[in-house]
Amino acid sequence: MQVQVISSVNEASSAQFVHKTAIIIDVLRATSSIITALAAGSSGVVPVETVMEARAAQQEGDLLCGERFCKKIAGFDLGNSPDELLLNSVKDRRVILTTTNGTRAIHKSTRADYVLVAALLNASACAKAAVDLRRDVVILCAGSHDEFAIEDGLCAGLLLSRMQERGSAPLEMDDFGLAMLSLYQERANDIKETIRKGATGKRLLKLGMGRDIDLCSEVDTFAGVPRLQANGDTLICSCS
Amino acid sequence: MQVQVISSVNEASSAQFVHKTAIIIDVLRATSSIITALAAGSSGVVPVETVMEARAAQQEGDLLCGERFCKKIAGFDLGNSPDELLLNSVKDRRVILTTTNGTRAIHKSTRADYVLVAALLNASACAKAAVDLRRDVVILCAGSHDEFAIEDGLCAGLLLSRMQERGSAPLEMDDFGLAMLSLYQERANDIKETIRKGATGKRLLKLGMGRDIDLCSEVDTFAGVPRLQANGDTLICSCS
Numbered sequence: 001m002q003v004q005v006i007s008s009v010n011e012a013s014s015a016q017f018v019h020k021t022a023i024i025i026d027v028l029r030a031t032s033s034i035i036t037a038l039a040a041g042s043s044g045v046v047p048v049e050t051v052m053e054a055r056a057a058q059q060e061g062d063l064l065c066g067e068r069f070c071k072k073i074a075g076f077d078l079g080n081s082p083d084e085l086l087l088n089s090v091k092d093r094r095v096i097l098t099t100t101n102g103t104r105a106i107h108k109s110t111r112a113d114y115v116l117v118a119a120l121l122n123a124s125a126c127a128k129a130a131v132d133l134r135r136d137v138v139i140l141c142a143g144s145h146d147e148f149a150i151e152d153g154l155c156a157g158l159l160l161s162r163m164q165e166r167g168s169a170p171l172e173m174d175d176f177g178l179a180m181l182s183l184y185q186e187r188a189n190d191i192k193e194t195i196r197k198g199a200t201g202k203r204l205l206k207l208g209m210g211r212d213i214d215l216c217s218e219v220d221t222f223a224g225v226p227r228l229q230a231n232g233d234t235l236i237c238s239c240s
Numbered sequence: 241m242q243v244q245v246i247s248s249v250n251e252a253s254s255a256q257f258v259h260k261t262a263i264i265i266d267v268l269r270a271t272s273s274i275i276t277a278l279a280a281g282s283s284g285v286v287p288v289e290t291v292m293e294a295r296a297a298q299q300e301g302d303l304l305c306g307e308r309f310c311k312k313i314a315g316f317d318l319g320n321s322p323d324e325l326l327l328n329s330v331k332d333r334r335v336i337l338t339t340t341n342g343t344r345a346i347h348k349s350t351r352a353d354y355v356l357v358a359a360l361l362n363a364s365a366c367a368k369a370a371v372d373l374r375r376d377v378v379i380l381c382a383g384s385h386d387e388f389a390i391e392d393g394l395c396a397g398l399l400l401s402r403m404q405e406r407g408s409a410p411l412e413m414d415d416f417g418l419a420m421l422s423l424y425q426e427r428a429n430d431i432k433e434t435i436r437k438g439a440t441g442k443r444l445l446k447l448g449m450g451r452d453i454d455l456c457s458e459v460d461t462f463a464g465v466p467r468l469q470a471n472g473d474t475l476i477c478s479c480s
Contacts, residue, residue, distance in 0.1 A: 007247060007388070007416075147414070147415065147416070148247070148415050148416045148419070149415055150415040150416075150418050150419055153415075153419050174387070174439065175387065175388050175389055175390040175393075175438045175439055176247075176387070176388045176390075178390050178434070178437060178438065179388070179390055179393050179419065179420070179423045180419070182422065182423045182426040182427055182434075183419045183422045183423055183426070185426050186422040186423070186425050186426035187422055194418070194422075197418060198415045198418065199414065199415050
């Protein structure tokens with residue numbers, strides 16, 4: 001099984017995903033939010049690229065969530081925050097989510113055979129799902145402000161480590177994958193501390209959102225692996 | 241001191257280097273070749289971007305060296321190989337060098353206040369030189385085939401590690417720099433093995449150039465730090 005790791009959404013082209021399993025990572029915070037919302041009983045998360053699309057997608061009962069530059073969008077119900085999602089009732093409601101990089105990364109990968117949503121929160125379950133799907137894999141680290149984000153790299157390395165343990169044949173990784181595996185192995189016991197040193201971690205701490213870092217730094221809290229699926233014209237993430 | 245690390249030459253824009261010290265890394269093999277040629281007594285290495293420029297720059301006594309896709313260019317004296325440079329007499333001769341990524345990376349950085357040429361071979365000396373120059377630093381990993389190359393990332397991490405030891409104030413690294421520092425720390429005792437697992441390492445092994453990997457994997461063999469300087473219209477690397 002071949003695995004390619006892409007360092008940020010700007011580095012990805014949609015053709016790279018054809019015939020592959022795509023794994024999208026945006027630890028701080030889009031994919032952590034999607035996993036958390038579904039674990040809390042949301043009926044599905046609709047990732048959209050723009051504020052306008054978010055408003056257009058909203059139906060009665062839906063929660064409108066999203067951020068620009070780490071802050072909640074004016075008029076939206078919630079930001080892009082696992083902490084807020086846990087404090088509000090999302091049970092049996094759809095979440096419409098737009099974020100700077102994460103939802104854009106999900107849309108970039110739609111030519112893949114399967115699109116899985118990963119974060120530290122569900123890494124082992126996601127690694128198992130990817131191995132079971134028996135396709136070559138492209139791991140897309142969404143990044144932040146068009147640049148590599150260390151928390152996404154850590155999560156990519158954790159996925160690779162788990163996939164290596166699970167798979168029957170050795171993984172063939174590209175150079176960036178090899179580097180991310182080493183990053184994870186070197187920092188495995190200091191994940192939260194490493195994330196707090198990264199650019200997005202520092203920005204969230206400054207904005208008083210340290211609780212989101214705590215939540216998003218947890219490994220394997222959830223067993224659900226959200227998949228992107230088409231429901232008519234709407235793309236929706238769910239664990240079913 | 242702020243340090244930014246760029247993952248491949250395609251990610252770099254020349255404006256990023258203004259007022260900075262640029263450190264250019266292409267372990268396999270352009271910067272290792274430049275350092276080796278100068279250590280062997282070459283009077284200077286002229287990095288050029290194209291085969292045509294190489295031929296135009298050649299004066300009597302100069303050695304014409306370069307590669308495309310790891311192979312020597314037809315009609316050139318030598319490839320881009322530290323091994324070949326050591327086996328031939330470069331003493332007091334200029335080397336005109338064109339390579340796929342490394343020489344392109346050097347030209348991309350010319351708006352920097354200082355341009356230093358680094359590889360594993362001179363990492364500690366280069367880290368000291370960069371700290372002494374007291375500018376913010378941009379480390380450009382040239383990469384291979386427009387992608388990140390693990391040997392360049394390892395070298396960036398080694399430089400960061402040495403700069404941290406040398407500097408009086410803590411380094412402020414971007415997320416990619418933090419990741420490369422961890423990569424180096426995790427692989428410090430297996431440098432050659434790691435390089436052999438990377439895409440360029442595998443390609444060189446297949447082409448029978450394993451000896452170049454051995455030479456380029458050595459740490460701190462040389463104390464010279466080549467700098468790019470203008471000599472009239474010609475840009476030339478030398479340790480003077």
